[in-house]
Amino acid sequence: xxxxxxxxxxxxxxxxxxxxxxxxxxxxxxxxxxxxxxxxxxxxxxxxxxxxxxxxxxxxxxxxxxxxxxxxxxxxxxxxxxxxxxxxxxxxxxxxxxxxxxxxxxxxxxxxxxxxxxxxxxxxxxxxxxxxxxxxxxxxxxxxxxxxxxxxxxxxxxxxxxxxxxxxxxxxxxxxxxxxxxxxxxxxxxxxxxxxxxxxxxxxxxxxxxxxxxxxxxxxxxxxxxxxxxxxxxxxxxxxxxxxxxxxxxxxxxxxxxxxxxxxxxxxxxxxxxxxxxxxxxxxxxxxxxxxxxxxxxxxxxxxxxxxxxxxxxxxxxxxxxxxxxxxxxxxxxxxxxxxxxxxxxxxxxxxxxxxxxxxxxxxxxxxxxxxxxxxxxxxxxxx
Amino acid sequence: xxxxxxxxxxxxxxxxxxxxxxxxxxxxxxxxxxxxxxxxxxxxxxxxxxxxxxxxxxxxxxxxxxxxxxxxxxxxxxxxxxxxxxxxxxxxxxxxxxxxxxxxxxxxxxxxxxxxxxxxxxxxxxxxxxxxxxxxxxxxxxxxxxxxxxxxxxxxxxxxxxxxxxxxxxxxxxxxxxxxxxxxxxxxxxxxxxxxxxxxxxxxxxxxxxxxxxxxxxxxxxxxxxxxxxxxxxxxxxxxxxxxxxxxxxxxxxxxxxxxxxxxxxxxxxxxxxxxxxxxxxxxxxxxxxxxxxxxxxxxxxxxxxxxxxxxxxxxxxxxxxxxxxxxxxxxxxxxxxxxxxxxxxxxxxxxxxxxxxxxxxxxxxxxxxxxxxxxxxxxxxxx
Numbered sequence: 030x031x032x033x034x035x036x037x038x039x040x041x042x043x044x045x046x047x048x049x050x051x052x053x054x055x056x057x058x059x060x061x062x063x064x065x066x067x068x069x070x071x072x073x074x075x076x077x078x079x080x081x082x083x084x085x086x087x088x089x090x091x092x093x094x095x096x097x098x099x100x101x102x103x104x105x106x107x108x109x110x111x112x113x114x115x116x117x118x119x120x121x122x123x124x125x126x127x128x129x130x131x132x133x134x135x136x137x138x139x140x141x142x143x144x145x146x147x148x149x150x151x152x153x154x155x156x157x158x159x160x161x162x163x164x165x166x167x168x169x170x171x172x173x174x175x176x177x178x179x180x181x182x183x184x185x186x187x188x189x190x191x192x193x194x195x196x197x198x199x200x201x202x203x204x205x206x207x208x209x210x211x212x213x214x215x216x217x218x219x220x221x222x223x224x225x226x227x228x229x230x231x232x233x234x235x236x237x238x239x240x241x242x243x244x245x246x247x248x249x250x251x252x253x254x255x256x257x258x259x260x261x262x263x264x265x266x267x268x269x270x271x272x273x274x275x276x277x278x279x280x281x282x283x284x285x286x287x288x289x290x291x292x293x294x295x296x297x298x299x300x301x302x303x304x305x306x307x308x309x310x311x312x313x314x315x316x317x318x319x320x321x322x323x324x325x326x327x328x329x330x331x332x333x334x335x336x337x338x339x340x341x342x343x344x345x346x347x348x349x350x351x352x353x354x355x356x357x358x359x360x361x362x363x364x365x366x367x368x369x370x371x372x373x374x375x376x377x378x379x380x381x382x383x384x385x386x387x388x389x390x391x392x393x394x395x396x397x398x399x400x401x402x403x404x405x406x407x408x409x410x411x412x413x
Numbered sequence: 414x415x416x417x418x419x420x421x422x423x424x425x426x427x428x429x430x431x432x433x434x435x436x437x438x439x440x441x442x443x444x445x446x447x448x449x450x451x452x453x454x455x456x457x458x459x460x461x462x463x464x465x466x467x468x469x470x471x472x473x474x475x476x477x478x479x480x481x482x483x484x485x486x487x488x489x490x491x492x493x494x495x496x497x498x499x500x501x502x503x504x505x506x507x508x509x510x511x512x513x514x515x516x517x518x519x520x521x522x523x524x525x526x527x528x529x530x531x532x533x534x535x536x537x538x539x540x541x542x543x544x545x546x547x548x549x550x551x552x553x554x555x556x557x558x559x560x561x562x563x564x565x566x567x568x569x570x571x572x573x574x575x576x577x578x579x580x581x582x583x584x585x586x587x588x589x590x591x592x593x594x595x596x597x598x599x600x601x602x603x604x605x606x607x608x609x610x611x612x613x614x615x616x617x618x619x620x621x622x623x624x625x626x627x628x629x630x631x632x633x634x635x636x637x638x639x640x641x642x643x644x645x646x647x648x649x650x651x652x653x654x655x656x657x658x659x660x661x662x663x664x665x666x667x668x669x670x671x672x673x674x675x676x677x678x679x680x681x682x683x684x685x686x687x688x689x690x691x692x693x694x695x696x697x698x699x700x701x702x703x704x705x706x707x708x709x710x711x712x713x714x715x716x717x718x719x720x721x722x723x724x725x726x727x728x729x730x731x732x733x734x735x736x737x738x739x740x741x742x743x744x745x746x747x748x749x750x751x752x753x754x755x756x757x758x759x760x761x762x763x764x765x766x767x768x769x770x771x772x773x774x775x776x777x778x779x780x781x782x783x784x785x786x787x788x789x790x791x792x793x794x795x796x797x
Contacts, residue, residue, distance in 0.1 A: 068686070069686055069687060171689060175686060175687065175688065175689060177686060233676055234667065234670075234671070235667075235670040235671060235673075235674045235675060235676060235693060235694075235695040236662070236665075236666070236667035236669075236670035236671065236695070237667075238670075238693050238695055238696060239658075239662050239670060239695045239696055239699050240662060242658065242696050242699070243627075243655075243658060243659045243662060246631050246655040246658065246659075247630050247631050247634050247655070250631050250634040250635050250651060250652055250655060251634050252636045267634060268634055271627075271630040271631070271634060274623075274626065274627060274630065275627045275630075275659075278620070278623050278624060278627060281620075282620070283618065283619075283620035283621075283748050283751060285620075286618075286619040286620035286622075286623060287618070287619055287620065287751075289619075290619045291619060292617055292619060292726065301720075301723065301724065302452070302453055302559060302561060302724050303453060303559065304559065305555060305559060305716070305717075305720060309619060309622050309723065310619075311619040311620070311622055311623045312622060312623055312626050315623050315626070332689070333689075336685075336689060339685065339693065340685065340686050342676065361745065364667050367667060367671075
């Protein structure tokens with residue numbers, strides 16, 4: 030009997046391994062574009078970004094879809110690097126053979142942005158304040174030039190050009206990825222056939238500009254930040270953790286917190302009412318999440334991402350690319366009415382625009398976790 | 414002709430002076446309750462709080478209304494201290510002779526809470542971490558005991574007792590004032606006839622608990638905070654400013670930011686795209702507001718207020734006091750659906766509950782700036 034139980038347990042444990050054969054395996058590649066001159070006119074030597082792809086580029090190179098990532102994301106949108114990776118890319122449920130974004134039909138590309146946050150993660154390739162300045166042999170720190178969402182898109186365009194792709198079948202992205210998606214349509218109307226901005230607007234939102242300051246503030250208060258000069262020294266980890274805690278909670282929603290934590294204590298023996306340092310579970314969990322994220326992140330890069338997002342300002346009146354706009358009704362970062370207002374502006378010039386809400390308990394993050402409910406709409410839009 | 418213009422100008426300039434005769438003048442008084450033992454069992458010696466009042470307490474002491482203040486507020490809810498004060502109390506448009514809360518009928522009291530934020534403001538009397546510990550002759554700092562919203566209410570109850578008032582006609586308050594208002598009904602059902610909680614819930618909201626951490630975090634990162642030991646030294650002003658910036662923006666709304674600032678630059682000569690430190694106007698303005706608020710505020714007190722708010726947990730199922738609940742549909746601090754959910758819980762036991770939304774461009778702050786639209790409802794509710 031015991032032996033049978035053991036066998037069943039082993040069978041259950043092994044069953045995920047059987048699925049590995051179907052897993053999409055992706056490889057990080059590096060696009061080395063040489064010198065790049067920013068929108069602001071600064072030249073950055075030796076710009077490199079990482080990218081990943083799945084599917085096969087067809088003969089006339091007309092089946093490519095580009096996915097742009099969110100603020101704290103990377104190009105790892107789908108697939109695994111190794112069959113035994115514990116976690117696949119964040120939109121793996123959307124992208125793959127036979128999935129909503131079908132890699133049997135489309136060649137799907139995703140790239141790391143400039144000033145990517147996850148400098149210390151394996152498989153991330155980016156150029157930003159943590160990179161070595163070839164002129165000095167030292168990390169740029171805060172001497173790295175200002176870059177904007179438009180710069181991210183220009184570098185992506187160079188990558189797409191390098192692959193010989195003249196026109197993308199679609200550009201898609203969530204949050205900061207949506208900012209890039211709108212910017213693609215505004216900057217390169219002839220090079221993209223359709224856009225799917227998810228949980229985002231074209232930019233130009235002063236409330237978000239101010240919130241981005243709130244995210245960034247703790248980093249500058251950490252004495253280890255040292256005006257950005259901390260490479261090779263003790264980094265401003267406490268400031269970075271506080272910043273990432275703000276980002277994490279802002280991207281979620283009270284429904285999630287209520288359902289997940291209620292008023293549970295972090296330690297059942299330590300009543301939060303008994304001491305200033307005794308925490309509720311929601312506080313401690315967010316601290317743990319922030320600490321885990323901080324381990325692969327770079328504080329200066331967060332500051333540069335804040336600036337890039339503040340400068341996002343694709344003009345909705347200039348967007349002529351057909352759009353499927355997905356948004357979260359409970360989004361606390363990109364407010365649904367503001368998304369809808371921008372959708373109307375784009376549609377007012379005769380551009381075909383569809384919108385669809387993504388309900389769920391996670392606020393902004395419905396646009397990362399819960400896009401599956403728009404699967405049929407995305408399939409149909411891509412097939413148009 | 415020039416003489417006539419001058420006379421008209423003088424008449425216009427003088428006209429506000431003529432109105433001074435009608436201004437409500439209030440006086441800060443101090444309630445010295447001696448030793449107070451907290452909900453958690455700690456004894457604080459020599460507890461003092463400030464209070465202000467308008468109107469006349471009637472013979473049977475049945476016409477008193479208590480107003481509890483919000484997180485960054487004080488007892489200065491109505492009136493002026495001096496006829497030439499530039500600004501009156503925050504709800505002066507509601508409270509006064511012939512106004513919605515008519516001081517010809519009601520005796521209206523407002524008191525400073527324990528651990529009040531505005532330690533360095535004139536006319537604020539509070540007991541908290543900046544107070545001198547009689548046992549050591551030095552400020553408490555972080556040795557001050559944890560206090561909760563329930564403690565604030567207990568101290569208010571002692572003040573009310575000291576005035577010989579057995580039953581309040583009403584308790585009313587916005588935001589943290591609403592937390593106190595619900596707590597009054599839960600703790601002292603026999604001592605309050607009706608409650609008007611504005612832009613708040615009874616407490617127990619884990620999402621808000623986590624956000625309060627985000628508000629507090631910058632203070633602890635400021636090296637001048639020094640674990641709360643900064644009195645008589647350089648205080649953690651930069652951390653306090655960042656905390657108050659978070660509070661200020663969280664209490665407002667994207668409609669306000671969009672209408673007030675758009676994408677204007679702080680300095681028309683300094684394009685935010687040109688340098689990391691060049692700001693948009695919305696950023697610079699919030700920094701200025703935060704700096705002004707920091708000048709009268711105390712960092713440790715903000716940490717104690719955060720804790721007190723996190724511990725707010727009046728049980729809606731135990732509230733039997735008739736309630737008029739006012740809320741902002743666009744509130745980002747106390748979410749409207751959560752306010753309504755709590756209103757239903759209270760009503761489910763047969764307690765009369767009315768609710769009314771307060772639309773406006775200021776999110777949470779509609780409950781401070783725009784309560785006038787509920788004037789008729791408040792009048793009628795108070796007259797019931």
